[in-house]
Amino acid sequence: MTPRALAFTSLLAAAITAAGCSGDDDPGPPPPALVLITIDTWRADHLDHSLTPNIHALAEEGWRFDNAFTPVGLTSPAHASLLTGLMPARHGMRANNHHGSTLRWSVETVAEQLRKRGWRTAAFVSAYPAGPEGGLSQGFQVFDGPEASERSGDIAADKAAGWLGTIPAREPLFLWVHLYEPHGPYAPPQQDATAVGASRSDRDLYAAEVHAADRMLGPLLRAAQQRGATIAVTSDHGEVLDEEVCSWQHERSIHEAVLRVPLVIAGRGVHDPALREEWVGLVDVMPTLLALTEQPAMPDVDGLPLLEPGVGRDHWLAESGLCETDCAPGCEPAGLGGRDRVLLAPDWRVVDRPGRGSWAEGAGAPFPDEWPKLFAPLPRFTPPPPPVDPGAEEAAKALGYQD
Numbered sequence: 001m002t003p004r005a006l007a008f009t010s011l012l013a014a015a016i017t018a019a020g021c022s023g024d025d026d027p028g029p030p031p032p033a034l035v036l037i038t039i040d041t042w043r044a045d046h047l048d049h050s051l052t053p054n055i056h057a058l059a060e061e062g063w064r065f066d067n068a069f070t071p072v073g074l075t076s077p078a079h080a081s082l083l084t085g086l087m088p089a090r091h092g093m094r095a096n097n098h099h100g101s102t103l104r105w106s107v108e109t110v111a112e113q114l115r116k117r118g119w120r121t122a123a124f125v126s127a128y129p130a131g132p133e134g135g136l137s138q139g140f141q142v143f144d145g146p147e148a149s150e151r152s153g154d155i156a157a158d159k160a161a162g163w164l165g166t167i168p169a170r171e172p173l174f175l176w177v178h179l180y181e182p183h184g185p186y187a188p189p190q191q192d193a194t195a196v197g198a199s200r201s202d203r204d205l206y207a208a209e210v211h212a213a214d215r216m217l218g219p220l221l222r223a224a225q226q227r228g229a230t231i232a233v234t235s236d237h238g239e240v241l242d243e244e245v246c247s248w249q250h251e252r253s254i255h256e257a258v259l260r261v262p263l264v265i266a267g268r269g270v271h272d273p274a275l276r277e278e279w280v281g282l283v284d285v286m287p288t289l290l291a292l293t294e295q296p297a298m299p300d301v302d303g304l305p306l307l308e309p310g311v312g313r314d315h316w317l318a319e320s321g322l323c324e325t326d327c328a329p330g331c332e333p334a335g336l337g338g339r340d341r342v343l344l345a346p347d348w349r350v351v352d353r354p355g356r357g358s359w360a361e362g363a364g365a366p367f368p369d370e371w372p373k374l375f376a377p378l379p380r381f382t383p384p385p386p387p388v389d390p391g392a393e394e395a396a397k398a399l400g401y402q403d
């Protein structure tokens, strides 16, 4: 054998040995990295290649759910459902934190469950209603929020990307990032208004805010993908633009513009990109991320792991955040305790309005004698006593909440 052939043979043997003896030194698959991104007040019909190019590209590689719903158009309770896998009546947070509403002490968030297993957990949020008051911070080692009532989304996104870069590759992690664009008042950065060709109309300014959120998330999404993360991008609720008398708001309505939310799930564990039509909810998001990474399920939750096409519901149960008679004629009492409840299905809905009664719309709705049982998981709401923290009231007023 010539020296050159000998060298080649030795190299080949070394390569075979390296490939074949991975037994003891095999590090196995990387640990899971779960990334939950919520864009506050983002409507389901504002996800496309021009408005949200980064998220649209992610959706092309994963699952896009076109029939995903929130249980309520309020920031704190909707996020509580995301983080617990429970409907609001079970986690106990049915109003925003500045109204004194809190997670039940006995409820364990997914962050708490993962922290117990030694995961690294962090949250970077952008507005008071997603903040720690009321208990959304439970289980997060790092919980970073705005010093004032809200902050620009690029601060939260940049801090989150920075945190992600500090976690060793061998450690499992759960990261939640919340952006407050496009919540009103709509005041997009000029570059985003220009990018979408926005006029001065509220509808255009809202769209430009959605574009801003997507732009701010671009670097974080790329960092999460490089990490091999399993990623969910969704919203806590949508927004009524000009579809109703009560326009440019979300807390007073059970309109589908509020209840239907975008949902994209992609990354590790998602192998077959698909547009999925089944009816799903925010409670399903974390059970799905855990199942995709072969983690133990959250115990006794309302959410379903959406691994197989076809898993979903035949109807969804939701409520408005509060009652105002110009938005919901006849509702009584006004305010937090008079909210509409709605059973929503593809071809019908049943509305229950305190002070006015219940009625069905559309074809094929269940008979009235079935309604009490169907509404039972979401009993009428008794508002909590007002908060004693004057700072909460100030923060709420700064965000435009008057109640």
Ligand SMILES: [Zn+2]
Pocket: 040, 041, 074, 075, 076, 236, 237
């Ligand atoms: Zn919100």
